[in-house]
Amino acid sequence: MKCSPDKKIIVAVDGFSACGKSTFARALAARAGYVFIDTGAMYRAVTLCGLRRGVIGDGHVDEQALVGMLPDVRIAFEFNPRRGASDVFLDGENVEKEIRGIEVSDHVSLVSRIGAVREQLVAMQRRMGADRGVVMDGRDIGTVVFPDAELKIFMTADPEIRALRRYRELEAKGEKVSLDEIRRNLSERDRADRTRPIGPLRQAEDAVVLDNSRMTLEEELRWAETLICERIERSCTSK
Ligand code: DC
Numbered sequence: 001m002k003c004s005p006d007k008k009i010i011v012a013v014d015g016f017s018a019c020g021k022s023t024f025a026r027a028l029a030a031r032a033g034y035v036f037i038d039t040g041a042m043y044r045a046v047t048l049c050g051l052r053r054g055v056i057g058d059g060h061v062d063e064q065a066l067v068g069m070l071p072d073v074r075i076a077f078e079f080n081p082r083r084g085a086s087d088v089f090l091d092g093e094n095v096e097k098e099i100r101g102i103e104v105s106d107h108v109s110l111v112s113r114i115g116a117v118r119e120q121l122v123a124m125q126r127r128m129g130a131d132r133g134v135v136m137d138g139r140d141i142g143t144v145v146f147p148d149a150e151l152k153i154f155m156t157a158d159p160e161i162r163a164l165r166r167y168r169e170l171e172a173k174g175e176k177v178s179l180d181e182i183r184r185n186l187s188e189r190d191r192a193d194r195t196r197p198i199g200p201l202r203q204a205e206d207a208v209v210l211d212n213s214r215m216t217l218e219e220e221l222r223w224a225e226t227l228i229c230e231r232i233e234r235s236c237t238s239k
Helices: 021-032 039-052 063-072 102-112 115-128 141-145 159-172 179-195 217-237
Strands: 010-015 035-038 075-080 085-090 134-138 151-156 208-211
Touching: 010 021, 010 141, 021 035, 021 134, 021 217, 035 039, 035 085, 035 115, 039 063, 039 075, 039 085, 039 102, 039 115, 039 134, 063 115, 102 115, 102 179, 115 134, 115 141, 134 141, 141 151, 151 217, 159 179, 208 217
Parallel strands: 010 134, 010 151, 035 134, 151 208
Antiparallel strands: 075 085
16 A cells, blocks of 8 residues: 555444455455454354353353353464464364354354443454554444544445355355355344344444445455545544
């Protein structure tokens, strides 16, 4: 990027499930020389942990037990040079593949609606972005985690295109899931994300909308890079 390299900002990327937020945010962070933080992976890691320890199952969560186990759940990111991205570790184990499976996807909304879980993960996310120079993607980044982010992007895309993208992604990983199952999972997660009382998905007033239904990744990145440069200049001149 051609603008001032020493001034760093926070880029908050929020939006619906399977809009390509992580792909976009990861690539944008790489171009800007920023750290990419996938907050959905953190909710997924807590969900996986709950499933493994038997406090989540069959569409139910034992909230008290889940919250009770949080203090000794260790979530960390570690850069994987083969993927050019960070993998998620749960208690020292690389769980990047497992957290993307349908069992975790089916239960993660039940976990992400729990206030005590959100509180702890939000606190962690704030620590991770404290030095700025991050692109963080999620649902509440521009509204709750970093309401002072210099650039807020709200992503959306046609629901059918989103379902097809997720279907191809899982198919490529060898997971057997029907398109109908994915449609159901996405629409249920959209509903749950928008209606939960704490940290619901909503567009921040000062967010810019990115509808990538008919855009290439390169087009998305060029659009965002221009905005980053603009916001850096804006924050330099306002000081
Ligand atoms: O981005 P994702 O699909 O991997 O996110 C997984 C789930 O976690 C999603 O259903 C909503 C939830 N989530 C959230 O509530 N808040 C965030 N900041 C990120 C994700």
